[in-house]
Amino acid sequence: MKTIGVADTTFARFDMGHAAIDELERSGTGFRIERYTVPGVKDLPVACKKLIEERGCDIVIALGMPGPMEKDRMCAHEASTGLIRAQLMTNRHIIEVFVHADEAEGDKELAFLADRRAREHAVNVYDLLFRPESLTRRAGTGLRQGFDDEGPVIR
Amino acid sequence: MKTIGVADTTFARFDMGHAAIDELERSGTGFRIERYTVPGVKDLPVACKKLIEERGCDIVIALGMPGPMEKDRMCAHEASTGLIRAQLMTNRHIIEVFVHADEAEGDKELAFLADRRAREHAVNVYDLLFRPESLTRRAGTGLRQGFDDEGPVIR
Amino acid sequence: MKTIGVADTTFARFDMGHAAIDELERSGTGFRIERYTVPGVKDLPVACKKLIEERGCDIVIALGMPGPMEKDRMCAHEASTGLIRAQLMTNRHIIEVFVHADEAEGDKELAFLADRRAREHAVNVYDLLFRPESLTRRAGTGLRQGFDDEGPVIR
Amino acid sequence: MKTIGVADTTFARFDMGHAAIDELERSGTGFRIERYTVPGVKDLPVACKKLIEERGCDIVIALGMPGPMEKDRMCAHEASTGLIRAQLMTNRHIIEVFVHADEAEGDKELAFLADRRAREHAVNVYDLLFRPESLTRRAGTGLRQGFDDEGPVIR
Amino acid sequence: MKTIGVADTTFARFDMGHAAIDELERSGTGFRIERYTVPGVKDLPVACKKLIEERGCDIVIALGMPGPMEKDRMCAHEASTGLIRAQLMTNRHIIEVFVHADEAEGDKELAFLADRRAREHAVNVYDLLFRPESLTRRAGTGLRQGFDDEGPVIR
Numbered sequence: 001m002k003t004i005g006v007a008d009t010t011f012a013r014f015d016m017g018h019a020a021i022d023e024l025e026r027s028g029t030g031f032r033i034e035r036y037t038v039p040g041v042k043d044l045p046v047a048c049k050k051l052i053e054e055r056g057c058d059i060v061i062a063l064g065m066p067g068p069m070e071k072d073r074m075c076a077h078e079a080s081t082g083l084i085r086a087q088l089m090t091n092r093h094i095i096e097v098f099v100h101a102d103e104a105e106g107d108k109e110l111a112f113l114a115d116r117r118a119r120e121h122a123v124n125v126y127d128l129l130f131r132p133e134s135l136t137r138r139a140g141t142g143l144r145q146g147f148d149d150e151g152p153v154i155r
Numbered sequence: 156m157k158t159i160g161v162a163d164t165t166f167a168r169f170d171m172g173h174a175a176i177d178e179l180e181r182s183g184t185g186f187r188i189e190r191y192t193v194p195g196v197k198d199l200p201v202a203c204k205k206l207i208e209e210r211g212c213d214i215v216i217a218l219g220m221p222g223p224m225e226k227d228r229m230c231a232h233e234a235s236t237g238l239i240r241a242q243l244m245t246n247r248h249i250i251e252v253f254v255h256a257d258e259a260e261g262d263k264e265l266a267f268l269a270d271r272r273a274r275e276h277a278v279n280v281y282d283l284l285f286r287p288e289s290l291t292r293r294a295g296t297g298l299r300q301g302f303d304d305e306g307p308v309i310r
Numbered sequence: 311m312k313t314i315g316v317a318d319t320t321f322a323r324f325d326m327g328h329a330a331i332d333e334l335e336r337s338g339t340g341f342r343i344e345r346y347t348v349p350g351v352k353d354l355p356v357a358c359k360k361l362i363e364e365r366g367c368d369i370v371i372a373l374g375m376p377g378p379m380e381k382d383r384m385c386a387h388e389a390s391t392g393l394i395r396a397q398l399m400t401n402r403h404i405i406e407v408f409v410h411a412d413e414a415e416g417d418k419e420l421a422f423l424a425d426r427r428a429r430e431h432a433v434n435v436y437d438l439l440f441r442p443e444s445l446t447r448r449a450g451t452g453l454r455q456g457f458d459d460e461g462p463v464i465r
Numbered sequence: 466m467k468t469i470g471v472a473d474t475t476f477a478r479f480d481m482g483h484a485a486i487d488e489l490e491r492s493g494t495g496f497r498i499e500r501y502t503v504p505g506v507k508d509l510p511v512a513c514k515k516l517i518e519e520r521g522c523d524i525v526i527a528l529g530m531p532g533p534m535e536k537d538r539m540c541a542h543e544a545s546t547g548l549i550r551a552q553l554m555t556n557r558h559i560i561e562v563f564v565h566a567d568e569a570e571g572d573k574e575l576a577f578l579a580d581r582r583a584r585e586h587a588v589n590v591y592d593l594l595f596r597p598e599s600l601t602r603r604a605g606t607g608l609r610q611g612f613d614d615e616g617p618v619i620r
Numbered sequence: 621m622k623t624i625g626v627a628d629t630t631f632a633r634f635d636m637g638h639a640a641i642d643e644l645e646r647s648g649t650g651f652r653i654e655r656y657t658v659p660g661v662k663d664l665p666v667a668c669k670k671l672i673e674e675r676g677c678d679i680v681i682a683l684g685m686p687g688p689m690e691k692d693r694m695c696a697h698e699a700s701t702g703l704i705r706a707q708l709m710t711n712r713h714i715i716e717v718f719v720h721a722d723e724a725e726g727d728k729e730l731a732f733l734a735d736r737r738a739r740e741h742a743v744n745v746y747d748l749l750f751r752p753e754s755l756t757r758r759a760g761t762g763l764r765q766g767f768d769d770e771g772p773v774i775r
Contacts, residue, residue, distance in 0.1 A: 008294050008295065009294070009295075010290055010293045010294055010295070010296060010298040011297070011298060011299070012294070012295045012297070013295065013296075013297035013305055013306065013307050013308045014295050014307060014308055015294055015295030015296075015307070016295055017291075017294050017295065018294070018295070035291055036287075036291075037287070037290040037291040037293075037294040038248075038283070038290065039250065039276070039279045039290070039298070039300070042235065042238075042239060042251060043248060043250065045239050045242065045243055046239070046242035046243055046246065046247070046248055046249075047248075049242075049243055049246060050246055053246060054246065071228075071255065073381075073384075074228075074232055074235075075235070077384055077388065078232065078235045078236055078239060079239070080352065080384075080385070080388045081236065081239070081388055081391065081392075082236075082239035082240070082242075082243065083352075084352060084355050084356070084388060084389070084391070084392035084395075085239075085240070085243055085392070085395070086243055087355065087356035087359075087392075088355055088356055088359055088392065088395055088396055088399060089243060091356065091359060091360055091363060091364065092356070093348075093353060093356055093357075094356075095349065095353070096352060100381065107308035107309070108308070108309070108310065110308050111308040111309055111310040112310055114308075115310060121349070124349045128348070132346075132347070135320055135347040135348065135349070136327075136345055136346075136347040138320045138347075139318050139319070139320060139322070139325055139327050139328070139347040140318065140319075140320070140322045140323065140324050140325030140326055140327065140328070140375075141320060141323075141325075142321070142322070142323035143320040143321060143349070144321070145349070150323055151323065152323050152324060152325070153323045153324055153417040153418070153420050153421040153424075154417070154418070154421055155418065155421040155422055155425060163604050163605065164604070164605075165600055165603045165604055165605070165606060165608040166607070166608060166609070167604070167605045167607070168605065168606075168607035168615055168616065168617050168618045169605050169617060169618055170604055170605030170606075170617070171605055172601075172604050172605065173604070173605070190601055191597075191601075192597070192600040192601040192603075192604040193558075193593070193600065194560065194586070194589045194600070194608070194610070197545065197548075197549060197561060198558060198560065200549050200552065200553055201549070201552035201553055201556065201557070201558055201559075202558075204552075204553055204556060205556055208556060209556065226538075226565065229538075229542055229545075230545070233542065233545045233546055233549060234549070236546065236549070237546075237549035237550070237552075237553065240549075240550070240553055241553055244553060262618040262619070263618070263619070263620065265618050266618040266619055266620040267620055269618075270620060383691075383694075387694055387698065390662065390694075390695070390698045391698055391701065391702075393662075394662060394665050394666070394698060394699070394701070394702035394705075395702070395705065397665065397666035397669075397702075398665055398666055398669055398702065398705055398706055398709060401666065401669060401670055401673060401674065402666070403658075403663060403666055403667075404666075405659065405663065406662060410691065431659070434659045438658070442656075442657070445630055445657040445658065445659070446637075446655060446656075446657040448630045448657075449628050449629070449630060449632070449635055449637050449638070449657040450628065450629075450630070450632045450633065450634050450635030450636055450637065450638070451630060451633075451635075452631070452632070452633035453630040453631060453659070454631070455659070460633055461633065462633050462634060462635070463633045463634055463727035463728070463730050463731040463734075464727070464728070464731055465728065465731040465732055465735060473759050473760065474759070474760075475755055475758045475759055475760070475761060475763040476762070476763060476764070477759070477760045477762070478760065478761075478762035478770055478771065478772050478773045479760050479772060479773055480759055480760030480761075480772070481760060482756075482759050482760065483759070483760070500756055501752075501756075502752070502755040502756040502758075502759040503713075503748070503755065504715065504741070504744045504755070504763070504765070507700065507703075507704060507716060508713060508715065510704050510707065510708055511704070511707035511708055511711065511712070511713055511714075512713075514707075514708055514711060515711055518711060519711065536693075536720065539693075539697055539700075540700070543697065543700045543701055543704060544704070546701065546704070547701075547704035547705070547707075547708065550704075550705065550708055551708055554708060572773035572774070573773070573774070573775065575773050576773040576774055576775040577775055579773075580775060
């Protein structure tokens with residue numbers, strides 16, 4: 001039995017954690033879920049590290065929705081840097097799922113994008129944990145999460 | 156008995172530490188407070204780490220008010236990066252409460268914003284320490300501190 | 311027998327991992343390859359560290375293709391910072407091979423550039439591992455990977 | 466007997482280390498000084514860490530004067546990030562005193578500013594080491610070093 | 621007998637490593653040199669750390685020539701950050717000698733600048749290792765490497 005951590009925020013305007021958990025449960029079995037909600041994206045790095053070190057998670061999905069301002073972009077950058085550092089300190093993957101407010105036009109599209117990206121990255125988490133060879137089969141094929149895939153380029 | 160650290164600066168133009176302590180004391184009991192004041196936001200990371208490692212804090216709230224210039228924005232970025240690093244080194248939350256001088260119009264609004272954000276994050280600190288499930292209940296609902304909540308988006 | 315790690319992504323639009331492996335095998339013998347595919351460039355740092363610490367790699371080549379937007383540039387920066395940190399934590403080289411979507415005009419040139427850069431850096435990996443003195447012989451000669459060499463400047 | 470480290474550079478155009486030492490000696494007794502001069506601000510982080518770990522300093526003041534160009538601003542950012550990291554690795558304060566060439570108009574004002582900021586931060590160093598409660602008494606009062614204090618804002 | 625590491629790149633368009641070694645040998649005796657050449661500036665941090673930890677260097681000079689594009693500036697920033705981190709992990713100085721392609725007008729001036737800066741920083745390396753007091757004597761005097769000294773400002 002593996003343990004998958006789900007870290008999310010009260011700042012996000014869509015319940016991405018719920019979407020990720022729902023998709024993980026559709027993807028297969030053999031795991032249990034630990035959820036940890038923090039105020040904002042800058043609180044995610046230590047939450048993820050605690051999920052790994054104190055609650056036994058084998059992998060974590062970290063979901064957040066940074067705001068649209070320059071200041072928010074910097075917050076997202078600081079959070080991302082921290083998530084990478086947390087991974088290097090634990091040798092565990094933390095899959096970052098951030099949706100930037102300016103990626104979508106209007107609230108409805110923002111909700112759609114957040115839901116879809118959370119779900120598609122949840123499958124990545126499942127694959128990394130249970131079938132990593134499936135990722136190698138798709139190496140260099142231009143996959144995207146949330147938006148449509150770009151596909152490969154050919155020489 | 157838990158210990159909550161309050162780290163603040165002489166640079167800030169409002170006594171955010173006092174506001175946070177006042178709000179913490181309104182929120183409940185079962186904790187004592189350790190306060191540590193430093194010159195500026197770049198001195199906060201090590202102050203918070205010392206609060207955790209040398210003065211036994213279970214969680215810390217770090218309050219600061221970066222200036223309005225480009226140089227100040229960089230200082231805030233460096234401080235934030237350090238606060239995240241300090242959290243990863245200690246596996247403890249440090250809730251950052253920064254108010255940027257250009258977020259408010261005029262001194263009076265700046266004081267109002269600093270007070271409200273400090274108080275609303277003080278409640279987050281209390282929740283993380285004593286009732287983390289209350290944060291998960293509000294995951295993805297677009298909460299804000301200082302300004303009004305944005306609320307959730309719907310598909 | 312040495313072990314060379316090859317870390318790549320499903321996000322990239324060209325199978326740079328395949329190109330690197332093909333070129334390594336043309337360069338010589340005395341090594342085996344471990345391949346690890348992750349979703350995007352921000353997942354590469356921990357993948358490389360795991361290749362070194364859990365799968366015994368002596369050196370790693372990390373291949374990715376960041377997108378064209380400002381947000382993508384920041385992702386690449388965060389990934390690069392993480393790759394350098396991973397090297398410092400393990401005392402092993404991780405040769406970064408990133409191709410930015412805006413370096414090429416059109417899909418065909420992008421594929422050409424990704425292939426050539428992956429191959430030329432694969433030779434750097436081989437040289438660092440088996441004949442480091444060959445790099446010193448070419449110190450300061452303005453070598454490039456993917457595009458043509460710039461060559462040296464003369465006083 | 467405490468030990469205060471003074472780290473400075475040959476790049477700076479004013480002997481800020483001398484000013485800091487002079488002011489420290491005016492502030493009180495009970496300490497000895499260790500001075501360490503390096504070429505530029507990027508050499509300060511390890512110098513400060515060596516002052517703490519190899520020469521027994523309880524606190525360090527790090528003085529520098531980054532140049533006016535974009536490249537210099539980046540150097541200052543890298544140095545600041547390193548100074549914060551050094552503090553987190555040692556649990557000791559390193560008070561950064563940087564004067565940017567474009568903060569002053571003309572050489573005379575630059576010298577005045579460098580002298581005053583070095584001296585006012587030297588007092589902060591003394592306070593952190595010998596009377597930290599004096600900082601808490603001035604929390605949130607808008608203190609500045611070098612330029613005049615901004616003072617507090619009121620609701 | 622001390623050991624001085626010289627780390628350089630094949631990307632640079634001038635053999636700065638050769639210039640540094642030549643100048644070190646003119647400066648005095650009592651040391652031997654370990655040279656390590658890597659492809660680009662982002663490979664320098666781990667090379668320097670290996671020079672210190674695996675080849676016994678007491679100090680390292682890291683020489684590189686980042687390209688002129690925005691992307692190159694970011695590479696230099698990442699490399700610099702890594703060099704500072706490597707110093708903090710080893711408590712050894714790594715003197716960074718970067719020449720940016722846009723600092724000089726034309727190839728001839730670029731070669732001149734690279735040669736002169738490498739040589740002047742080689743003397744700094746020698747001084748840090750064998751006569752650190754000579755740096756303190758010149759603290760705050762506005763020294764530059766490559767270009768002419770700026771000199772001190774006076775109140």
